[in-house]
Amino acid sequence: MTDVSGSLMTEHGRHLTFLDKTATWVSWALAGAIFLTVGWLAMAPDDPLGAVSVLTRHGAWMMLLQAAGLAAVTAALAAVIAGRRLPEVGTLAAALGLAAVSLRGATAGSLLIEWADVAPVSQSSLPLQLALEALAWFAIILLARGFSIGVGQWCFGDRSVWHQLPAGVDTGWKPVPQDSMADGLKHTLLAGGAALLTFKILSAGLSTRSVQHGQACFVVAASVCIGLYLASWVVPVRSAIWSILSVPLLAVGGYVWARLGPAPGGLPASVPASPFLRVLPIQYISVGTAAAVAMFWYLVHPELRSANPSHFSSPHASPEGGT
DSSP states (O other): OOOOTTOOOOOOOOOHHHHHHHHHHHHHHHHHHHHHIIIIHHHSSSTTSBBGGGGSSHHHHHHHHHHHHHHHHHHHHHHHHTTTTTTTTHHHHHHHHHHHHHHHBBHHHHHHHHHHHHHHGGGHHHHHHHHHHHHHHHHHHHHHHHHHHHHHHHHHGBBBBBOOOOOOOSSSSBBOOOOOOOHHHHHHHHHHHHHHHHHHHHTTTTTOOOOOHHHHHHHHHHHHHHHHHHHHHHHHOOHHHHHTTHHHHHHHHHHHHHEEEEEEOOOTSSOOGGGGSOOOOHHHHHHHHHHHHHHHHHHHHHHHHHHHGGSHHHHHHTTTTOO
């Protein structure tokens, strides 16, 4: 029996209609509205001009709990609105909401300035603290994904189908076998490593420039997309979770690289010594997750729509036709 998951790849036998696309856009707009209003009240830094981070406010644990609750609600609503037709739409909605609220705050440059003023003697510990914060934001993403899975299955029942492609369906690279743990981990590691190197390449020449939100988010999104493209060419998989798991590898790997790498001197406090410090932890995770889901749709979703509808007739039917 093939496992069933709430990534909610449902009713992929036909193309998305105008109503389906409208529902998807509504779910994303709702995510942005929730996080830019209630989310900002829960996650705003103590300094009105500060960045959105657990390092910029008191009561960090309460902030993370409130953010987790909002992400779960947002993902569940998106799953109800558009989850029948699109996989991981709840995960993407939660990621977009977190990304939106991060843009309302200041950039990583202001965080570096504040940290230099508050804790100048522990500057070397900052990358490791940011890495731990990135893991906390990723835990929130996983929680939101879990809620969207549960709500989607509760709402749609047996109309939900595979979280993976049926065995033997061509993804455009080569026939994809049943996902295995080994292949999934290979895909994740390849994608994370490729994204890390791509980030370093794309950040070349930015070392003396001020940090901008758009610049930071673009580099993260482009790195994740390129990393997943290469990983899918080498080790294709049918579940989005392997792509999503590569995002914290980029974030934590980047911060560790920043901690261990050489630090050029003579830079102002607002200019990061490493390109990996130009991105806030919440942006690594939120923008990276959104890019991972979007790339998963780009690589896999068209093949799902063109797959034999009989593969999706029942969530309990195996690809070979057994149970």
